[in-house]
Amino acid sequence: MKIIIPMAGRGTRLRPHTLTVPKPLIPVAGKPIIQRLVEDLSSSYHGSIEEIAYVVGDFGIEVEKELIAIAERLGAKGKLYHQDKALGVGHAIACASDSLNGKCIVAFADTLIKADFKFNDLEDGVIWTQKVEDPSSFGVIKLDMEGYIIDMVEKPATFVSDLAIVGIYYFREGEKLRDALHHIITNNIREKNEYQLTTALAHLKNQGARFRTGQIEEWLDCGTKENILHSNARMLEIHQEQKLIAATALVENSVIIPPCFIGENAVIRNSVIGPHVSVGHHSKVESTIISNSIVQNHAHLKNAVLESSLIGNASRYEGSRYALDLGDFSNFSKR
The missing domain is CATH 2.160.10.10 (Hexapeptide repeat proteins)
Structure with missing residues (x-):
């Protein structure tokens, strides 16, 4: 299994802290957000993690060394890719195209979870969700009677579903995701002037891919100061033993x-x-x-x-x- 982590954003909502340190390296309960994320993913997955690939901006050599060290401490190979222009999450993941083969997990760098992270890795893909009270601020999914995802709607104005996408995805064949991202970039298919992962997922679904949903117990977003402080409190409570x-x-x-x-x-x-x-x-x-x-x-x-x-x-x-x-x-x- 490979883990792909797009994290090239500048974290403007967390300034001034992110002027000198990338948001994923801000500590939560004593460990950088990114370290907690990959530790939780690797400890919950029943197989081995062979590679952790980071898509970064111009963060400097010391940050890059720390990211590689985090991967190596988990027994995985660390790999770095650079996104030079902010063209969306889909574009960021496409920057790591050399790592998009075989079984892959894509995880956003400002997401922490509490979950029993078990899933059937023979499925085409799995998208993790959590029920929310107000789905209008999130991307949400709709399911068919068999539990497969039939639609994904970004920030719906009217109620579609209360299952919000939390930013963690599994793909059995990473090369198919790579090809779908290549398709939307080559054909300049953008949403709000950016290349989105959800567009590539819709393309895969139209080609016959079937995605299941995975449930998590708790989703901790780390996108703002208030959210980071809440995540710090919850992580301290979870690990207080x-x-x-x-x-x-x-x-x-x-x-x-x-x-x-x-x-x-x-x-x-x-x-x-x-x-x-x-x-x-x-x-x-x-x-x-x-x-x-x-x-x-x-x-x-x-x-x-x-x-x-x-x-x-x-x-x-x-x-x-x-x-x-x-x-x-x-x-x-x-x-």
Whole structure:
């Protein structure tokens, strides 16, 4: 099995964090989003993962080395492809055409899942979905009586289905997907001026391919700051039975309200941390109260009261302490 991950987008909704770090490398519960994604896929699949192919933008050599290392730690070969122009997800996947052969999983880089990821790999393809309350913001599918997909509709204005596509796909013959993508690009078949994966899927369906649907327990989107913080909280809850506080972390005169992740060589002093806080490697938190937040690596917080915050790598924030004289019947609010 090969895993193809299109991740060349710049993550503009997460700026300023994505000005220096690609969105898939932002940590969630102590691990980069992309690492959690491939670990979950590889651990849930009953077979072996031979290759993980990333479609990237101009992220720099250090990011590319980290991506290759993530693949190699799972016993797979890492491969890089570059998308020079933002021409849609279908175009991004087509950039990895050399890897589109045999059994393939295509997974979007801003998606985390909680699922028993079992499926029949003899099917032509599988598209994973989850029921949602408001399907108008998602691509959705319709099924026939046998459970095969008969239609895919992007962000329907009227109700079509409540089964939303979560961004994970399986193809038994990756070369057929490669040919379908080549067809839509060669014939300049675009939607909203981009080459879409759903267009290629419709082309495959018209050629006789039959797609099943796979169900997941929980879908965690990581496209915005609020979603990343929610995903961090859920991942901490899901993995709270694991050892989340590094042995090299120093915690002095502090309260840790679980679940929290404390990274290697982090220092927590005179603080209250949690719940749902991840503190990155080599970061220092002093005289601070913080909840529902992510502090990335080599950051330093002092005299802060924070919630629902995302603190970047090597950032420093120092708040102020106040002496307050407040008389009877006073009303004071500081925001």
